[in-house]
Amino acid sequence: MANSDKLANLVNNAPGFTRLGLAAYQWWNEALHGVAHNRGNTWGGTFNAATQFPQAITTGAAFDDELIEQIGAAIGAECRAWANNGRSHLDFWTPNINPFRDPRWGRGHETPGEDALRNRKYAEAYVRGMQGNASTHRVIATCKHFAAYDLEGAGSTTRFNFDAKVSTQDLAEYYLPPFQGCARDAKAGSVMCSYNAVNGVPACANAYLMDTVLRGHWNWTDNNQYVVTDCDAVYYIGNANGGHRYKSSYAQAVGAAFEAGSDNICWASGGTAPDPAAAFNQKQFSQATLDRMMVRQYQGLISAGYFDGPSGHYRSLGASNTNTDSAKALALKAAEAGMVLLRNEGNFLPVNLTGLASSVAMIGFWANKADEMLGGYSGDPPFKHDPLTAAKGMGIAVNYANGPIAQANGDTSAAMAAAQNADVILYFGGIDNSVEKESGDRTSISWPAGQLALIQRLAALGKPVVVVKLGTHVDDTPLLALPNVKAILWAGYPGQDGGTAVLNIITGATAPAGRLPMTMYPSAYVNQAPVTNMALRPSGTYPGRTYRWYDGAVFPFGFGLHYTNFSVLPGKFPSTFSIQDLLASCDETYLDLCPFAPLPITVANTGVRSSDYVALAFVSGSFGPAPAPRKTLATYRRFHNVTAGSNQTASLTWTLGNLGRVDANGNRVLYPGNYTVLFDEPTTASISFTLAGTEVTLDRWPQPS
Template sequence: MTTLFSSVLQNRAPKVSVFIFFLISLHCLSLISVRVLAQTSPVFACDATKDPQVASYGFCDTKLGTDARVADLVHRLTLQEKILFIVNSAGSVSRLGIPKYEWWSEALHGVSNVGPGTKFTSLVPGATSFPQVILTAASFNTSLYEAIGKVVSTEARAMYNVGLAGLTYWSPNINIFRDPRWGRGQETPGEDPLLASKYGSSYVKGLQQTDGGDPSRLKVAACCKHYTAYDVDNWKGIERYTFDAVVTQQDLDDTFQPPFKSCVIDGNVASVMCSYNKVNGKPTCADPDLLAGVIRGQWKLNGYIVSDCDSVDVLFKNQHYTKTPEEAAAKVILAGLDLNCGSFLGQHTEAAVKAGLLNESAIDKAVTNNFATLMRLGFFDGDPSKQPYGKLGPKDVCTPEHQELAREAARQGIVLLKNSPGSLPLSPTAIKTLAVIGPNANVTKTMIGNYEGIPCKYTTPLQGLTTSVATNYVPGCTNVACGTAQVDDAKKAAASADATVLVMGIDQSQERESFDRVSLLLPGQQPLLITEVAKAAKGPVILVIMSGGGFDISFAKNDDKITSILWVGYPGEAGGAAIADVIFGYYNPSGRLPMTWYPQSYVDKVPMTNMNMRPDPSNGYPGRTYRFYTGETIYTFGDGLSYSKITHELAKAPRLVSIPLEEDHVCRSSECKSVEAVEQSCKNLAFDIHVRVQNRGKYGGSHTVFLFSSPPSVHNSPQKHLLGFEKVSLTGKSETLVRFKVDVCKDLSVVDELGSRKVALGQHLLHVGSLKHSLTVGI
C-alpha cells in the first residue's frame, strides 16, 4: 500500500497530492481513534446504549437465573450462529447485540500476552510477573498460591475494563512433573499429586472467587490443563501430537488424575483443557469416558471443556483417528468437548450435522456450557463499569503491593540445597567485594520463564546483589550453552573478591514447550567454569542454579570449595532482589524442592516415554518420583535447608485406628490386606496429629512441616507419600504447634491395580522431619 501511494504522489499535480495526503491523514487518524477506542472499551453483550432492544431479551435480564438466561439465548440462535461459539475466536451476532469474543488468554504466573485475548500497550505496558510456577510451588504455601491468583485476576479485570484482556484464562498447568527432562515441567507445581492438587485448587480460587464469595459468579474463569497424562513434548523426535501415553488404571487414578479432580471439586474451576496426546490409544479430546464420563459425570464440572490449541485438527491430521473431518468434529462434541481452540469445529461441524453424524442438540449442550461461563463472568450483564470490578483500571496493575508480592513469592520458593558452616548468609558489612559470575547473573527475560507477559520491571541477580555490596561482574559464558567458558577472567575475579556468587543454569533455549531435554548435566563448559572458579576463590563460593528442572550437580555437591548451593527456579520479575535477600540473610530460606533431582545415569536407562510410575525389578526400571523411585538421587522431593535449626516433636498421635465393618463383611471371616474406602465405613473416620515445631536458632523465618506416610506393601503402594503440609512462621528461639487432621479413608488409602481406593490394613509409618511414628490400621 505504501508503494502505491508514493507512486501516486510522485506523478500527480500538487493539489491532488495534498488532497490524497489529506485523505491518508484522515484514514490514519481514524485508525488511531479506533485503536484507542479498542484499548479503552471492554467487550461485552447486552449494551442498551447501542441497541435498546436488548432490554427485551431474556438472556440480558440479570434478574433471571443463569440457566434460564442461557436457554433463552440458545433458543434464539440458528445452527450457524451456534457454531460461531464453539471456537476460541467466537463470532458476533449483531442482530442480538453479541460482539466477537476471544476466549484464549493466559495467566500462568501473571497476565500474559501469549494468547491473542490479551495485549499490552502504552495504556498498560506490563503486568506483575510472578515466579514461574515450579518455584512458587516450592514455597509449599497454599495461602500464597491463592494470594497470587487474586492479584492476577485483579490485574486481568483491570486490563479487561480498558479493552486489553479477556475474562477466560487457560491457566493453571497442573500436570505431574513426572520426568525431569520435560520442557514444560517449569510450568507445573511439581511431581507430587497432593501438592499439585493443593496448588491448582488454591490458585483457581484466587483467580475465580469474587469478593462477595458468590459461587454463581466469577471474577475471571480459570482452566486446569492439560488433561491428562500429558508430559512428553518433543523428546528425541517423539512429539506430543502423536504420542500415545500407555498408562495403567492404577497410575492414572493414583498420580495423573488427582490434581484435575481437586481442581474441579475443591477449586470449582470453570474449565478443563484436554491435551494433545492419546491415552491408551484414544485422543483425550475424543474420549467420552474421560470427558463426559469423568469430568462432567463423576466430578460435576460447572463450566466448559476446551481442547488444547488445534488438538482436534491434530487428532484428524496427525493421529488419523477418523477418516473424515466431519467424523472428527462429531466425535469430540459427542465425547463432551464444548470449545475448540482453533478453527476446526467452525469449519466442519455444520457438515457433520448435515451428514447425520451429530444432532443439533449436542451443539446446544456445548454452547450452553460456554454461555453459562460468560454469564457467570458478567459478559451478558451490560456495561462492565457498573459491575463489581468496573472501577479497576491501569492504576491497579503493577501496584507496589503486587510487585512486593512477586518478590515475596520468589523469596519463599528459593531452596537452599547446601550450606557449609561459615558460608551463608553473607554479611553485608564484612563482605566488601563480591564476584558475580555466570551466564544467568545479569539476565532479565530468563527469570520469568515461559507463558510470560511483559513485567512491570526487572531486578536482575547482579542488580539485586549490587544493592548490598560492591560487585565485579564476569559473564563467564556468552550464553547458557557455554560452548567456551572465559575461565581466566572469572578466576581472577573470584581470587580477589571476599565471596563469589556463580549464577548458572539454563533458560528457554534448553527447556520449553515443544522441547524436552536429553541430559541432566549442566550444559557445555558450565561445570568446568564452576569448578575452576571454586578452586581460585578466596572466600565462600555460592552456586545459584536458575532452571525449571533439576540437574545432576553431584560434582558441586561433593566439592568442599563450593560452600553453598541455591536453586532459584525462574524467579520472576523481582528474582534478583529475592536472591540477594536470601544470600545476605535479609530472608531465611524456607523453600523445599517440589521435584526429585536424579543422576545422569537415570536418563541413560529410563526412556521418557515409559509412563509407568512404579518400578519393575524384572527389567531394572527404577520407577519415578520420590513416591516410587528406587535409585540414587542427587536431591529429593522436600529437600531444603534453613539458616536455623528446626526440630520436631510428636505431641499427639494415635497408635491404632479401627475401621468399622458390617457384621457379615468378608474380612471378618478371612484375612484381608485392604478394605474398600467406601462411605459407610469411612464416615467421620479421622484423627489428629499434633507436632511441636521448635526453632532453636537465632534466625526467624518460615518453615514447612511435612506429614508423610509409608503404607503397608500392598497393591504396589508408594514407598512414601505426602499426606499434608503446613507453612508456619517462627521467630528465633520459639516454638509452635501444628495440627494435621488425617482422614483415614482419604489419606491412608492407596489405589489398587484396578483403580479403586483401598485402605491398607497393617502398619503405616508416619514421618514428620526425622521423626517416625508407627500406626496400625485394623478392623
C-alpha cells in the first residue's frame, strides 16, 4: 500500500484500494436497537425493514442480562445479513453505554441507565450477543462515547466545546467502568471517542484515555481493535468556531487525534472534511502511526471475516434472518420486561378493557405515535404497533382523542368529550427527547404544562385515569396528588410492538416487573445541580447525583411495583470472610473479577398472579473513603415466571470488585469492615457480614500526568 492509499482510507467513507482490489468501505453503520437509517445502511427490496427493539433505557429496566445478550445476537444476525447482501458493512457503532448522569440529557434514553454496574453488565451482554462467541465476529460492536459524555447543549456550552472536569475518583468509579467491561472483559472490536474534553484534553486527542487506560491498563491491545472518532469531533479539536480550539489548525488536530490513539475519523457534515494527507505531509503524525492505524482497521475486518469469501463463518445469513418470528417475539418480550409500574392505587390494574360497559378513552399524542415510540437511531420496522393500533387489534372499543404536547392553552375539548362517557381513561403522555434538536438538552423535567392541565381536568371527572408515560423522565409529583390517577406506568421507548406491550401490561396478559434504571428527580433538581457539574458526591448546596448520593427522589432507582406480592428470604451466608484468604484462592488475571461467595436467596410469590421478579442487592457500609455512598448496586438477577403461591431459589453471583470502593486516586480497594446487603427498593430484607484482614488494592488506577 502506498502512503497515499493509506491516508485516503483513514476516514469513515473509505475509498478502498483499487490497485489491490479492495472495495470502498463505509465504517459508519448504526444499530443502537436494530438496524438503523444512516450512511452505511442501504434500504430497499427484501431489506426494507429490520426488527426495532426497545431503546436501551427500556431494556435496561428489565435488569435481565440474558435478554440483552439475546437482543444483541438478534440484531447482530440482522446486521450481518445486511452486510452479506451488500446493504451495510461489518462494524456497527453501538451500544451507547455512557451513564445517564443528568435527567436533562437529550440522549439519555439511548443508554441502559444511570448505574455504572448496570451499564457495564449491559455492555458486556450486548457485545457478547452482537459479536458472537466464534473466533470470527458476527459483526463488530463499538462502545460509545469514550468518555464522560452526557451533554448536548446548555447555552453556549455544547458537546463540541464542553470540558468535563472529572476527578480521578469519579472517572474510575463511575464514568469508565462500563467501558472497562466492554473493552477489557467483552473485548468489543471498537470504541468511539467522544466530542467533549476530559480535564482539558479533547477525548479524541486524549492519550491518557485511549493509550494509558484503554489500551494499557485494560490491555485492549489486540491489533483487531480500533478507535473511531465521533463524527466531526476532530474538526472541533482544532480552531473551529464553537470548538475546543485545542490546536491551532485542522492539520494539527488530525495529528493530535492519531498520535493519541484514534484510528479512523468520522466526518458527518460539520465544517471541513478531514485531510489526513495534509496532516501527514506537515509531519503532524508519524509513519509508524499511519501503519499502526492501517493494521488495526484491517485486522478488525479480518476478525469479522470480511476477507473469508462465500464459505466464511456467518456468510449464510441473509434476508430470511431478518424480521424473523423469533425476533418479533423477542422485541415484544423486551418491551414488556422493561415496563415499570410506578403507581397502582387500590390495585386498580390490571383491568379488563374488553369487558367494560362503554368505551375506553385513549387520550394523548403518544397513543398513535408509533414512530416516536421507536426512539432515536431507528430504522423501519416490519410493523409499528402503537397503543391505538394495538387496542383495535385486540377488539377493545376505543374513543381516541389527541392531546397537547407542550402548549398550556391548546384546545382539549375533543379529549374531554372522549372521556365523558368512558369507564376508564388511558392517558398517553410524556416528553420525547429523541425528536428534539440533538444539539440541545432539556431545561425542565416537569410535566409539560398543557399535558399536566389536561390530566388534571381528566382526573376531575371522577373516573379512573391510567397515565402511561412514554419517553424519558418527568416529575410525577403533581400526578401523585390526584386520587383518580389510579396508576402510572412508565414505558420509555418500547419499540415496534410497544403498544401491544403496554396493553398487555394494563390488561394483565403480562405482569409488570421492570425496575427504574434511573432516578426520577423532582423538577427543582435542575436548579440545584448545574448540568455541567460532573461531580457525584454532594457538597454545600450541591445535592449530588444518582441514587448513590442523592436523597430526595420522586421515584428512586430500582423502584417498581408488581401485580402480586413478593418476599425475599436470604439463605445461609457466612458471617466473616478473610480478605487474604479470598485473594489467595483466586486465579483471575484481574483481581476485581475474583468471585465472592454466591449469595443465596429465595423469592416467594405470596400473591395470586404469576410474575417475574428482579432481585436487587445493594451494599452499604461506612468502610473506605469518606463520605460513604448511601448504597451501591452490587448484583442483581431476574427471576422468571414465579407462579402464584410458589417460590424460586437461586444464587446471586458477584465479584470482589462489586464490594470494592474507589479511593481519591481511582484505585479500587477491598476494605475490611462490616458490610450490609440491602435487598429490593425499598429495602425488604438484609444480611450483614464482615470482611476481616487488611485492605487490598484490586485495581491500581493509572494516574494522569
